Amino acid sequence: MSQGPIIFDRHLLRARRARARKLGPATFLVDRVADDLAERLAAVLRSFDVGIDLGTPTDAVRRAAAAGGKVGTLIAVEPDVVSQGKGFLRVAADEEALPFADASLDLVVSALSLQTVNDLPGTLIQIRRALRPDGLFLAALIGGDSLSELREAFAQAESEIEGGLSPRVAPFADLRDLGGLLQRAGFALPVADSDRLTVRYDNAFGLMRDLRAMGATNVLTERRRAPLKRATLLRMAQIYAERFADSDGRLRATFEIAWLSGWAPHESQQKPLKPGSATVRLADALGTKELPTGDKPGD
Structure with a gap:
Protein backbone atom coordinates (compact mmCIF):
# COMPACT_ATOMS: atom_id res chain seq x y z
CA MET A 1 0.00 0.00 0.00
CA SER A 2 0.98 3.61 -0.41
CA GLN A 3 3.43 5.06 2.09
CA GLY A 4 3.12 8.63 0.76
CA PRO A 5 0.57 11.35 1.49
CA ILE A 6 -3.00 10.15 1.85
CA ILE A 7 -4.93 12.62 -0.29
CA PHE A 8 -8.12 10.64 -0.81
CA ASP A 9 -10.28 8.80 1.72
CA ARG A 10 -10.72 5.64 -0.32
CA HIS A 11 -13.05 3.99 2.20
CA LEU A 12 -15.36 6.98 1.83
CA LEU A 13 -14.99 6.79 -1.95
CA ARG A 14 -16.24 3.21 -1.98
CA ALA A 15 -19.14 4.16 0.28
CA ARG A 16 -20.09 7.07 -2.01
CA ARG A 17 -19.99 4.82 -5.08
CA ALA A 18 -22.10 2.20 -3.31
CA ARG A 19 -24.65 4.88 -2.44
CA ALA A 20 -24.72 6.03 -6.06
CA ARG A 21 -25.38 2.48 -7.30
CA LYS A 22 -28.20 2.09 -4.80
CA LEU A 23 -29.87 5.40 -5.65
CA GLY A 24 -29.42 5.05 -9.42
CA PRO A 25 -26.07 6.10 -10.86
CA ALA A 26 -25.43 8.85 -13.42
CA THR A 27 -23.33 7.02 -16.00
CA PHE A 28 -23.22 9.41 -18.98
CA LEU A 29 -19.57 10.32 -18.42
CA VAL A 30 -18.19 6.80 -17.96
CA ASP A 31 -20.35 5.57 -20.88
CA ARG A 32 -18.85 8.25 -23.13
CA VAL A 33 -15.32 7.39 -21.99
CA ALA A 34 -15.94 3.66 -22.49
CA ASP A 35 -17.00 4.24 -26.10
CA ASP A 36 -13.91 6.38 -26.73
CA LEU A 37 -11.66 3.78 -25.09
CA ALA A 38 -13.12 1.06 -27.32
CA GLU A 39 -12.38 3.19 -30.41
CA ARG A 40 -8.78 3.73 -29.30
CA LEU A 41 -8.40 0.02 -28.64
CA ALA A 42 -9.85 -0.82 -32.06
CA ALA A 43 -7.13 1.29 -33.70
CA VAL A 44 -4.43 -0.97 -32.24
CA LEU A 45 -3.40 -3.54 -34.85
CA ARG A 46 -3.31 -6.55 -32.55
CA SER A 47 -5.50 -8.52 -30.17
CA PHE A 48 -5.03 -9.29 -26.47
CA ASP A 49 -5.51 -12.65 -24.80
CA VAL A 50 -5.87 -11.64 -21.13
CA GLY A 51 -6.50 -8.20 -19.71
CA ILE A 52 -7.95 -6.39 -16.71
CA ASP A 53 -10.31 -3.46 -16.37
CA LEU A 54 -8.86 -1.66 -13.36
CA GLY A 55 -11.36 0.08 -11.10
CA THR A 56 -13.89 1.32 -13.69
CA PRO A 57 -17.02 1.97 -11.59
CA THR A 58 -19.43 0.27 -14.07
CA ASP A 59 -19.33 -2.50 -16.65
CA ALA A 60 -19.29 0.00 -19.54
CA VAL A 61 -15.66 -0.64 -20.53
CA ARG A 62 -16.08 -4.42 -20.34
CA ARG A 63 -19.15 -4.30 -22.58
CA ALA A 64 -17.48 -1.97 -25.10
CA ALA A 65 -14.29 -4.05 -25.22
CA ALA A 66 -16.25 -7.29 -25.64
CA ALA A 67 -18.18 -5.80 -28.57
CA GLY A 68 -14.92 -4.84 -30.26
CA GLY A 69 -13.63 -8.40 -30.23
CA LYS A 70 -10.02 -7.39 -29.52
CA VAL A 71 -9.77 -8.95 -26.05
CA GLY A 72 -10.08 -12.64 -25.24
CA THR A 73 -10.68 -12.39 -21.48
CA LEU A 74 -11.14 -9.07 -19.64
CA ILE A 75 -11.30 -9.35 -15.86
CA ALA A 76 -12.95 -6.67 -13.73
CA VAL A 77 -10.73 -5.56 -10.83
CA GLU A 78 -12.74 -3.74 -8.14
CA PRO A 79 -12.04 -2.82 -4.50
CA ASP A 80 -15.40 -4.41 -3.64
CA VAL A 81 -16.91 -6.93 -6.05
CA VAL A 82 -20.47 -5.86 -6.75
CA SER A 83 -23.19 -7.34 -8.95
CA GLN A 84 -23.25 -4.74 -11.69
CA GLY A 85 -23.82 -7.27 -14.46
CA LYS A 86 -23.32 -10.88 -15.43
CA GLY A 87 -20.86 -12.46 -17.81
CA PHE A 88 -17.60 -10.94 -16.50
CA LEU A 89 -14.93 -12.40 -14.26
CA ARG A 90 -14.27 -10.24 -11.20
CA VAL A 91 -11.37 -9.92 -8.76
CA ALA A 92 -11.54 -7.99 -5.49
CA ALA A 93 -8.43 -5.81 -5.28
CA ASP A 94 -7.45 -2.21 -4.67
CA GLU A 95 -5.86 -0.18 -7.46
CA GLU A 96 -2.94 0.56 -5.13
CA ALA A 97 -2.13 -3.13 -4.44
CA LEU A 98 -2.47 -5.28 -7.56
CA PRO A 99 -2.43 -9.08 -6.99
CA PHE A 100 -1.05 -10.01 -10.43
CA ALA A 101 2.29 -11.67 -11.12
CA ASP A 102 4.91 -9.93 -13.20
CA ALA A 103 4.43 -10.32 -16.96
CA SER A 104 1.02 -11.99 -16.56
CA LEU A 105 -1.27 -9.63 -18.51
CA ASP A 106 -1.51 -8.49 -22.12
CA LEU A 107 -3.73 -5.46 -21.48
CA VAL A 108 -4.68 -3.09 -18.65
CA VAL A 109 -7.50 -0.59 -19.21
CA SER A 110 -9.18 1.77 -16.78
CA ALA A 111 -11.85 4.47 -16.98
CA LEU A 112 -12.39 7.27 -14.46
CA SER A 113 -10.81 5.49 -11.52
CA LEU A 114 -7.09 6.18 -11.22
CA GLN A 115 -7.51 9.91 -10.47
CA THR A 116 -8.40 8.98 -6.87
CA VAL A 117 -5.39 6.71 -6.28
CA ASN A 118 -3.13 8.08 -3.56
CA ASP A 119 0.07 6.59 -4.99
CA LEU A 120 -0.40 6.95 -8.74
CA PRO A 121 3.34 6.53 -9.54
CA GLY A 122 3.38 3.29 -7.56
CA THR A 123 0.22 2.03 -9.26
CA LEU A 124 1.67 2.76 -12.71
CA ILE A 125 4.83 0.84 -11.83
CA GLN A 126 2.73 -2.12 -10.69
CA ILE A 127 0.75 -2.02 -13.94
CA ARG A 128 3.90 -1.94 -16.07
CA ARG A 129 5.37 -4.87 -14.16
CA ALA A 130 2.16 -6.91 -14.54
CA LEU A 131 2.19 -6.45 -18.32
CA ARG A 132 3.94 -8.93 -20.57
CA PRO A 133 6.52 -7.45 -22.95
CA LEU A 138 -4.73 2.45 -21.78
CA ALA A 139 -6.57 4.60 -19.26
CA ALA A 140 -8.78 7.66 -18.92
CA LEU A 141 -8.62 9.86 -15.81
CA ILE A 142 -10.38 13.02 -14.73
CA GLY A 143 -7.96 15.80 -15.72
CA GLY A 144 -6.80 18.87 -13.85
CA ASP A 145 -9.05 21.39 -15.62
CA SER A 146 -12.25 19.53 -14.71
CA LEU A 147 -14.98 21.43 -12.87
CA SER A 148 -13.03 24.69 -13.00
CA GLU A 149 -16.32 26.60 -12.91
CA LEU A 150 -17.43 24.89 -9.70
CA ARG A 151 -14.04 25.48 -8.08
CA GLU A 152 -14.18 29.20 -8.84
CA ALA A 153 -17.75 29.62 -7.66
CA PHE A 154 -17.14 27.74 -4.40
CA ALA A 155 -13.89 29.62 -3.70
CA GLN A 156 -15.58 32.99 -4.09
CA ALA A 157 -18.63 32.00 -2.06
CA GLU A 158 -16.59 30.62 0.85
CA SER A 159 -14.35 33.68 0.89
CA GLU A 160 -17.37 35.96 1.16
CA ILE A 161 -19.51 33.95 3.59
CA GLU A 162 -17.00 32.05 5.74
CA GLY A 163 -13.87 34.17 5.43
CA GLY A 164 -11.66 31.39 4.06
CA LEU A 165 -11.36 28.44 1.69
CA SER A 166 -11.63 24.69 2.21
CA PRO A 167 -10.84 21.82 -0.22
CA ARG A 168 -14.02 21.19 -2.21
CA VAL A 169 -12.84 19.74 -5.54
CA ALA A 170 -9.98 17.24 -5.85
CA PRO A 171 -6.63 18.49 -7.22
CA PHE A 172 -6.59 16.26 -10.31
CA ALA A 173 -3.24 15.81 -12.07
CA ASP A 174 -1.97 18.02 -14.88
CA LEU A 175 -1.60 16.34 -18.28
CA SER A 194 -6.88 15.04 -23.38
CA ASP A 195 -10.46 15.62 -24.46
CA ARG A 196 -12.85 18.20 -23.08
CA LEU A 197 -16.53 17.62 -22.54
CA THR A 198 -18.92 20.45 -21.71
CA VAL A 199 -22.14 19.44 -19.97
CA ARG A 200 -24.93 21.98 -19.49
CA TYR A 201 -27.31 22.29 -16.56
CA ASP A 202 -30.33 24.36 -15.60
CA ASN A 203 -28.57 25.33 -12.38
CA ALA A 204 -25.57 24.42 -10.22
CA PHE A 205 -27.68 22.08 -8.10
CA GLY A 206 -28.23 19.85 -11.15
CA LEU A 207 -24.48 19.45 -11.50
CA MET A 208 -24.10 18.61 -7.82
CA ARG A 225 -16.09 18.06 8.29
CA ALA A 226 -18.66 20.70 9.25
CA ALA A 231 -25.81 30.61 2.71
CA THR A 232 -22.52 29.45 1.17
CA LEU A 233 -24.31 26.97 -1.10
CA LEU A 234 -26.82 29.56 -2.30
CA ARG A 235 -24.09 32.13 -2.92
CA MET A 236 -22.07 29.54 -4.87
CA ALA A 237 -25.08 28.84 -7.09
CA GLN A 238 -25.58 32.57 -7.67
CA ILE A 239 -21.92 33.14 -8.63
CA TYR A 240 -21.99 30.11 -10.92
CA ALA A 241 -25.05 31.45 -12.73
CA GLU A 242 -23.54 34.92 -13.06
CA ARG A 243 -20.19 33.78 -14.49
CA PHE A 244 -20.83 30.58 -16.42
CA ALA A 245 -24.24 30.86 -18.07
CA ASP A 246 -24.75 30.66 -21.83
CA SER A 247 -27.08 32.99 -23.69
CA ASP A 248 -30.03 30.67 -23.03
CA GLY A 249 -29.39 30.76 -19.28
CA ARG A 250 -28.08 27.23 -18.95
CA LEU A 251 -24.81 26.69 -17.06
CA ARG A 252 -21.60 25.09 -18.35
CA ALA A 253 -19.61 22.41 -16.53
CA THR A 254 -16.27 21.31 -17.98
CA PHE A 255 -14.87 17.81 -17.69
CA GLU A 256 -11.32 17.21 -18.92
CA ILE A 257 -10.60 13.57 -19.75
CA ALA A 258 -6.88 12.81 -19.61
CA TRP A 259 -5.87 9.81 -21.72
CA LEU A 260 -2.75 7.78 -20.95
CA SER A 261 -1.23 4.98 -22.99
CA PRO A 272 14.58 6.87 -30.89
CA LEU A 273 17.67 7.29 -33.03
CA LYS A 274 20.96 8.03 -31.30
CA PRO A 275 22.12 11.68 -31.45
CA GLY A 276 24.23 12.28 -34.57
CA SER A 277 22.89 9.25 -36.44
CA ALA A 278 20.78 11.19 -38.96
CA THR A 279 21.59 10.54 -42.63
CA VAL A 280 19.70 13.57 -44.03
CA ARG A 281 20.32 17.22 -43.14
CA LEU A 282 17.33 19.03 -41.66
CA ALA A 283 17.76 21.92 -44.11
CA ASP A 284 17.56 19.47 -47.05
CA ALA A 285 14.44 17.82 -45.62
CA LEU A 286 12.78 21.23 -45.23
CA GLY A 287 13.95 22.48 -48.62
CA THR A 288 15.67 25.55 -47.16
CA LYS A 289 19.15 27.01 -46.85
CA GLU A 290 21.23 26.39 -43.75
CA LEU A 291 22.81 29.53 -42.26
CA PRO A 292 26.00 29.39 -40.18
CA THR A 293 25.64 30.40 -36.53
CA GLY A 294 25.55 34.18 -36.16
CA ASP A 295 24.46 34.91 -39.78
CA LYS A 296 21.15 36.63 -40.43
CA PRO A 297 18.87 36.14 -43.42
CA GLY A 298 19.83 38.57 -46.17
CA ASP A 299 23.49 38.96 -45.06
Whole structure:
Protein backbone atom coordinates (compact mmCIF):
# COMPACT_ATOMS: atom_id res chain seq x y z
CA MET A 1 0.00 0.00 0.00
CA SER A 2 0.98 3.61 -0.41
CA GLN A 3 3.43 5.06 2.09
CA GLY A 4 3.12 8.63 0.76
CA PRO A 5 0.57 11.35 1.49
CA ILE A 6 -3.00 10.15 1.85
CA ILE A 7 -4.93 12.62 -0.29
CA PHE A 8 -8.12 10.64 -0.81
CA ASP A 9 -10.28 8.80 1.72
CA ARG A 10 -10.72 5.64 -0.32
CA HIS A 11 -13.05 3.99 2.20
CA LEU A 12 -15.36 6.98 1.83
CA LEU A 13 -14.99 6.79 -1.95
CA ARG A 14 -16.24 3.21 -1.98
CA ALA A 15 -19.14 4.16 0.28
CA ARG A 16 -20.09 7.07 -2.01
CA ARG A 17 -19.99 4.82 -5.08
CA ALA A 18 -22.10 2.20 -3.31
CA ARG A 19 -24.65 4.88 -2.44
CA ALA A 20 -24.72 6.03 -6.06
CA ARG A 21 -25.38 2.48 -7.30
CA LYS A 22 -28.20 2.09 -4.80
CA LEU A 23 -29.87 5.40 -5.65
CA GLY A 24 -29.42 5.05 -9.42
CA PRO A 25 -26.07 6.10 -10.86
CA ALA A 26 -25.43 8.85 -13.42
CA THR A 27 -23.33 7.02 -16.00
CA PHE A 28 -23.22 9.41 -18.98
CA LEU A 29 -19.57 10.32 -18.42
CA VAL A 30 -18.19 6.80 -17.96
CA ASP A 31 -20.35 5.57 -20.88
CA ARG A 32 -18.85 8.25 -23.13
CA VAL A 33 -15.32 7.39 -21.99
CA ALA A 34 -15.94 3.66 -22.49
CA ASP A 35 -17.00 4.24 -26.10
CA ASP A 36 -13.91 6.38 -26.73
CA LEU A 37 -11.66 3.78 -25.09
CA ALA A 38 -13.12 1.06 -27.32
CA GLU A 39 -12.38 3.19 -30.41
CA ARG A 40 -8.78 3.73 -29.30
CA LEU A 41 -8.40 0.02 -28.64
CA ALA A 42 -9.85 -0.82 -32.06
CA ALA A 43 -7.13 1.29 -33.70
CA VAL A 44 -4.43 -0.97 -32.24
CA LEU A 45 -3.40 -3.54 -34.85
CA ARG A 46 -3.31 -6.55 -32.55
CA SER A 47 -5.50 -8.52 -30.17
CA PHE A 48 -5.03 -9.29 -26.47
CA ASP A 49 -5.51 -12.65 -24.80
CA VAL A 50 -5.87 -11.64 -21.13
CA GLY A 51 -6.50 -8.20 -19.71
CA ILE A 52 -7.95 -6.39 -16.71
CA ASP A 53 -10.31 -3.46 -16.37
CA LEU A 54 -8.86 -1.66 -13.36
CA GLY A 55 -11.36 0.08 -11.10
CA THR A 56 -13.89 1.32 -13.69
CA PRO A 57 -17.02 1.97 -11.59
CA THR A 58 -19.43 0.27 -14.07
CA ASP A 59 -19.33 -2.50 -16.65
CA ALA A 60 -19.29 0.00 -19.54
CA VAL A 61 -15.66 -0.64 -20.53
CA ARG A 62 -16.08 -4.42 -20.34
CA ARG A 63 -19.15 -4.30 -22.58
CA ALA A 64 -17.48 -1.97 -25.10
CA ALA A 65 -14.29 -4.05 -25.22
CA ALA A 66 -16.25 -7.29 -25.64
CA ALA A 67 -18.18 -5.80 -28.57
CA GLY A 68 -14.92 -4.84 -30.26
CA GLY A 69 -13.63 -8.40 -30.23
CA LYS A 70 -10.02 -7.39 -29.52
CA VAL A 71 -9.77 -8.95 -26.05
CA GLY A 72 -10.08 -12.64 -25.24
CA THR A 73 -10.68 -12.39 -21.48
CA LEU A 74 -11.14 -9.07 -19.64
CA ILE A 75 -11.30 -9.35 -15.86
CA ALA A 76 -12.95 -6.67 -13.73
CA VAL A 77 -10.73 -5.56 -10.83
CA GLU A 78 -12.74 -3.74 -8.14
CA PRO A 79 -12.04 -2.82 -4.50
CA ASP A 80 -15.40 -4.41 -3.64
CA VAL A 81 -16.91 -6.93 -6.05
CA VAL A 82 -20.47 -5.86 -6.75
CA SER A 83 -23.19 -7.34 -8.95
CA GLN A 84 -23.25 -4.74 -11.69
CA GLY A 85 -23.82 -7.27 -14.46
CA LYS A 86 -23.32 -10.88 -15.43
CA GLY A 87 -20.86 -12.46 -17.81
CA PHE A 88 -17.60 -10.94 -16.50
CA LEU A 89 -14.93 -12.40 -14.26
CA ARG A 90 -14.27 -10.24 -11.20
CA VAL A 91 -11.37 -9.92 -8.76
CA ALA A 92 -11.54 -7.99 -5.49
CA ALA A 93 -8.43 -5.81 -5.28
CA ASP A 94 -7.45 -2.21 -4.67
CA GLU A 95 -5.86 -0.18 -7.46
CA GLU A 96 -2.94 0.56 -5.13
CA ALA A 97 -2.13 -3.13 -4.44
CA LEU A 98 -2.47 -5.28 -7.56
CA PRO A 99 -2.43 -9.08 -6.99
CA PHE A 100 -1.05 -10.01 -10.43
CA ALA A 101 2.29 -11.67 -11.12
CA ASP A 102 4.91 -9.93 -13.20
CA ALA A 103 4.43 -10.32 -16.96
CA SER A 104 1.02 -11.99 -16.56
CA LEU A 105 -1.27 -9.63 -18.51
CA ASP A 106 -1.51 -8.49 -22.12
CA LEU A 107 -3.73 -5.46 -21.48
CA VAL A 108 -4.68 -3.09 -18.65
CA VAL A 109 -7.50 -0.59 -19.21
CA SER A 110 -9.18 1.77 -16.78
CA ALA A 111 -11.85 4.47 -16.98
CA LEU A 112 -12.39 7.27 -14.46
CA SER A 113 -10.81 5.49 -11.52
CA LEU A 114 -7.09 6.18 -11.22
CA GLN A 115 -7.51 9.91 -10.47
CA THR A 116 -8.40 8.98 -6.87
CA VAL A 117 -5.39 6.71 -6.28
CA ASN A 118 -3.13 8.08 -3.56
CA ASP A 119 0.07 6.59 -4.99
CA LEU A 120 -0.40 6.95 -8.74
CA PRO A 121 3.34 6.53 -9.54
CA GLY A 122 3.38 3.29 -7.56
CA THR A 123 0.22 2.03 -9.26
CA LEU A 124 1.67 2.76 -12.71
CA ILE A 125 4.83 0.84 -11.83
CA GLN A 126 2.73 -2.12 -10.69
CA ILE A 127 0.75 -2.02 -13.94
CA ARG A 128 3.90 -1.94 -16.07
CA ARG A 129 5.37 -4.87 -14.16
CA ALA A 130 2.16 -6.91 -14.54
CA LEU A 131 2.19 -6.45 -18.32
CA ARG A 132 3.94 -8.93 -20.57
CA PRO A 133 6.52 -7.45 -22.95
CA ASP A 134 4.63 -5.46 -25.60
CA GLY A 135 1.53 -5.37 -23.38
CA LEU A 136 -0.63 -2.23 -23.50
CA PHE A 137 -1.84 0.16 -20.80
CA LEU A 138 -4.73 2.45 -21.78
CA ALA A 139 -6.57 4.60 -19.26
CA ALA A 140 -8.78 7.66 -18.92
CA LEU A 141 -8.62 9.86 -15.81
CA ILE A 142 -10.38 13.02 -14.73
CA GLY A 143 -7.96 15.80 -15.72
CA GLY A 144 -6.80 18.87 -13.85
CA ASP A 145 -9.05 21.39 -15.62
CA SER A 146 -12.25 19.53 -14.71
CA LEU A 147 -14.98 21.43 -12.87
CA SER A 148 -13.03 24.69 -13.00
CA GLU A 149 -16.32 26.60 -12.91
CA LEU A 150 -17.43 24.89 -9.70
CA ARG A 151 -14.04 25.48 -8.08
CA GLU A 152 -14.18 29.20 -8.84
CA ALA A 153 -17.75 29.62 -7.66
CA PHE A 154 -17.14 27.74 -4.40
CA ALA A 155 -13.89 29.62 -3.70
CA GLN A 156 -15.58 32.99 -4.09
CA ALA A 157 -18.63 32.00 -2.06
CA GLU A 158 -16.59 30.62 0.85
CA SER A 159 -14.35 33.68 0.89
CA GLU A 160 -17.37 35.96 1.16
CA ILE A 161 -19.51 33.95 3.59
CA GLU A 162 -17.00 32.05 5.74
CA GLY A 163 -13.87 34.17 5.43
CA GLY A 164 -11.66 31.39 4.06
CA LEU A 165 -11.36 28.44 1.69
CA SER A 166 -11.63 24.69 2.21
CA PRO A 167 -10.84 21.82 -0.22
CA ARG A 168 -14.02 21.19 -2.21
CA VAL A 169 -12.84 19.74 -5.54
CA ALA A 170 -9.98 17.24 -5.85
CA PRO A 171 -6.63 18.49 -7.22
CA PHE A 172 -6.59 16.26 -10.31
CA ALA A 173 -3.24 15.81 -12.07
CA ASP A 174 -1.97 18.02 -14.88
CA LEU A 175 -1.60 16.34 -18.28
CA ARG A 176 2.14 17.09 -18.52
CA ASP A 177 2.72 15.56 -15.10
CA LEU A 178 0.84 12.43 -16.12
CA GLY A 179 3.03 12.01 -19.19
CA GLY A 180 6.10 12.26 -17.00
CA LEU A 181 4.74 9.60 -14.64
CA LEU A 182 4.39 7.17 -17.55
CA GLN A 183 8.06 7.65 -18.39
CA ARG A 184 9.13 7.27 -14.76
CA ALA A 185 7.16 4.02 -14.52
CA GLY A 186 9.16 2.58 -17.41
CA PHE A 187 6.54 2.54 -20.16
CA ALA A 188 7.73 2.58 -23.76
CA LEU A 189 6.10 4.89 -26.33
CA PRO A 190 4.20 6.86 -23.65
CA VAL A 191 1.42 9.16 -24.83
CA ALA A 192 -0.74 11.60 -22.84
CA ASP A 193 -3.53 13.63 -24.45
CA SER A 194 -6.88 15.04 -23.38
CA ASP A 195 -10.46 15.62 -24.46
CA ARG A 196 -12.85 18.20 -23.08
CA LEU A 197 -16.53 17.62 -22.54
CA THR A 198 -18.92 20.45 -21.71
CA VAL A 199 -22.14 19.44 -19.97
CA ARG A 200 -24.93 21.98 -19.49
CA TYR A 201 -27.31 22.29 -16.56
CA ASP A 202 -30.33 24.36 -15.60
CA ASN A 203 -28.57 25.33 -12.38
CA ALA A 204 -25.57 24.42 -10.22
CA PHE A 205 -27.68 22.08 -8.10
CA GLY A 206 -28.23 19.85 -11.15
CA LEU A 207 -24.48 19.45 -11.50
CA MET A 208 -24.10 18.61 -7.82
CA ARG A 209 -26.88 16.00 -8.08
CA ASP A 210 -25.02 14.34 -10.96
CA LEU A 211 -21.73 14.34 -9.03
CA ARG A 212 -23.52 12.67 -6.14
CA ALA A 213 -25.03 10.10 -8.51
CA MET A 214 -21.55 9.39 -9.91
CA GLY A 215 -20.14 8.80 -6.43
CA ALA A 216 -17.84 11.73 -7.23
CA THR A 217 -18.46 14.11 -4.34
CA ASN A 218 -15.68 15.31 -2.03
CA VAL A 219 -13.53 12.47 -0.62
CA LEU A 220 -10.42 14.52 0.21
CA THR A 221 -8.94 13.60 3.58
CA GLU A 222 -8.47 17.33 4.34
CA ARG A 223 -12.11 18.16 3.55
CA ARG A 224 -14.02 20.31 6.01
CA ARG A 225 -16.09 18.06 8.29
CA ALA A 226 -18.66 20.70 9.25
CA PRO A 227 -21.85 20.71 7.14
CA LEU A 228 -21.88 23.15 4.25
CA LYS A 229 -23.69 26.34 5.21
CA ARG A 230 -26.90 27.01 3.30
CA ALA A 231 -25.81 30.61 2.71
CA THR A 232 -22.52 29.45 1.17
CA LEU A 233 -24.31 26.97 -1.10
CA LEU A 234 -26.82 29.56 -2.30
CA ARG A 235 -24.09 32.13 -2.92
CA MET A 236 -22.07 29.54 -4.87
CA ALA A 237 -25.08 28.84 -7.09
CA GLN A 238 -25.58 32.57 -7.67
CA ILE A 239 -21.92 33.14 -8.63
CA TYR A 240 -21.99 30.11 -10.92
CA ALA A 241 -25.05 31.45 -12.73
CA GLU A 242 -23.54 34.92 -13.06
CA ARG A 243 -20.19 33.78 -14.49
CA PHE A 244 -20.83 30.58 -16.42
CA ALA A 245 -24.24 30.86 -18.07
CA ASP A 246 -24.75 30.66 -21.83
CA SER A 247 -27.08 32.99 -23.69
CA ASP A 248 -30.03 30.67 -23.03
CA GLY A 249 -29.39 30.76 -19.28
CA ARG A 250 -28.08 27.23 -18.95
CA LEU A 251 -24.81 26.69 -17.06
CA ARG A 252 -21.60 25.09 -18.35
CA ALA A 253 -19.61 22.41 -16.53
CA THR A 254 -16.27 21.31 -17.98
CA PHE A 255 -14.87 17.81 -17.69
CA GLU A 256 -11.32 17.21 -18.92
CA ILE A 257 -10.60 13.57 -19.75
CA ALA A 258 -6.88 12.81 -19.61
CA TRP A 259 -5.87 9.81 -21.72
CA LEU A 260 -2.75 7.78 -20.95
CA SER A 261 -1.23 4.98 -22.99
CA GLY A 262 2.04 3.13 -22.87
CA TRP A 263 3.57 -0.23 -23.68
CA ALA A 264 5.65 -2.64 -21.65
CA PRO A 265 9.07 -2.51 -23.31
CA HIS A 266 9.83 -5.04 -26.05
CA GLU A 267 12.72 -5.36 -28.50
CA SER A 268 10.36 -5.10 -31.50
CA GLN A 269 9.21 -1.57 -30.59
CA GLN A 270 10.44 1.57 -32.31
CA LYS A 271 13.29 3.30 -30.53
CA PRO A 272 14.58 6.87 -30.89
CA LEU A 273 17.67 7.29 -33.03
CA LYS A 274 20.96 8.03 -31.30
CA PRO A 275 22.12 11.68 -31.45
CA GLY A 276 24.23 12.28 -34.57
CA SER A 277 22.89 9.25 -36.44
CA ALA A 278 20.78 11.19 -38.96
CA THR A 279 21.59 10.54 -42.63
CA VAL A 280 19.70 13.57 -44.03
CA ARG A 281 20.32 17.22 -43.14
CA LEU A 282 17.33 19.03 -41.66
CA ALA A 283 17.76 21.92 -44.11
CA ASP A 284 17.56 19.47 -47.05
CA ALA A 285 14.44 17.82 -45.62
CA LEU A 286 12.78 21.23 -45.23
CA GLY A 287 13.95 22.48 -48.62
CA THR A 288 15.67 25.55 -47.16
CA LYS A 289 19.15 27.01 -46.85
CA GLU A 290 21.23 26.39 -43.75
CA LEU A 291 22.81 29.53 -42.26
CA PRO A 292 26.00 29.39 -40.18
CA THR A 293 25.64 30.40 -36.53
CA GLY A 294 25.55 34.18 -36.16
CA ASP A 295 24.46 34.91 -39.78
CA LYS A 296 21.15 36.63 -40.43
CA PRO A 297 18.87 36.14 -43.42
CA GLY A 298 19.83 38.57 -46.17
CA ASP A 299 23.49 38.96 -45.06
